[in-house]
Amino acid sequence: MARYLGIFDPIDLPTTKRTISSAVDRAIHQAEPRLFTQALMELGALVCVPRRPRCDACPVAHGCLGKQSGRAAELPTKTPKKARRKRTIVALWIERDGALLVERRSDDGLLAGMWQLPMTELPDDPPYSEGELFLAARRRLHKLAIGNTIEADVLSVADQPAVDFLAIAEARHVFTHLEWRVVVLRPIGYHQVHIASDHGGAAWVPIGELSKLVWPKVYQTLLSQLLNSLPVHRL
Numbered sequence: 111m112a113r114y115l116g117i118f119d120p121i122d123l124p125t126t127k128r129t130i131s132s133a134v135d136r137a138i139h140q141a142e143p144r145l146f147t148q149a150l151m152e153l154g155a156l157v158c159v160p161r162r163p164r165c166d167a168c169p170v171a172h173g174c175l176g177k178q179s180g181r182a183a184e185l186p187t188k189t190p191k192k193a194r195r196k197r198t199i200v201a202l203w204i205e206r207d208g209a210l211l212v213e214r215r216s217d218d219g220l221l222a223g224m225w226q227l228p229m230t231e232l233p234d235d236p237p238y239s240e241g242e243l244f245l246a247a248r249r250r251l252h253k254l255a256i257g258n259t260i261e262a263d264v265l266s267v268a269d270q271p272a273v274d275f276l277a278i279a280e281a282r283h284v285f286t287h288l289e290w291r292v293v294v295l296r297p298i299g300y301h302q303v304h305i306a307s308d309h310g311g312a313a314w315v316p317i318g319e320l321s322k323l324v325w326p327k328v329y330q331t332l333l334s335q336l337l338n339s340l341p342v343h344r345l
């Protein structure tokens with residue numbers, strides 16, 4: 111119908127749907143509805159086919175505005191989809207005495223109020239080098255450490271001679287307009303840094319109780335992978 115009526119507006123727009131719908135309504139009442147519907151379906155299946163409409167064999171070619179435009183094959187059009195944004199999430203796996211450091215997402219926005227590993231989000235998705243991921247992780251770890259005002263013996267990560275990381279898991283998750291690549295890094299040699307659980311929504315949660323928290327799907331996948339192989343990753 112978009113071809114026959116020469117409609118170049120995207121057919122997923124409500125206004126276009128209304129235009130086409132009323133044209134069909136008008137036409138169907140000028141004919142035998144059952145025959146009209148069958149003819150329309152057969153025309154679409156055999157003649158006005160998706161990629162190359164067979165206009166030369168079309169019984170309604172004389173009234174077709176799409177054919178007259180010379181651009182029938184371009185119809186129908188759809189609203190172009192927005193490109194999906196890509197983000198790399200660097201998440202930290204920090205264990206202490208059988209508990210894992212976790213944090214609660216903000217009450218607003220995506221996955222509001224759900225739990226996650228302490229993380230930092232990199233703005234786009236170039237192929238980050240391992241060094242760049244480690245740098246982002248080091249900054250996050252540093253923030254966690256210096257954010258602590260309760261424990262007196264906190265050392266900043268900057269003071270640590272060799273906080274390095276091991277990549278222990280990775281998963282992707284696709285939202286409607288966003289794609290996450292989540293890389294989980296475990297700090298190595300950070301045992302002198304003490305991180306309190308009372309800032310930034312962070313909490314030490316016993317590993318056996320992690321399942322009581324509400325996690326986004328991608329973290330459920332990662333936790334399931336990691337907890338199954340926990341002895342390998344335990345400090």
Ligand code: SF4
Pocket residue numbers: 113114157158159163164165166168169170171172174175176177182
């Ligand atoms: S003339 Fe071409 S574009 Fe128009 S209805 Fe027929 S096959 Fe489709």
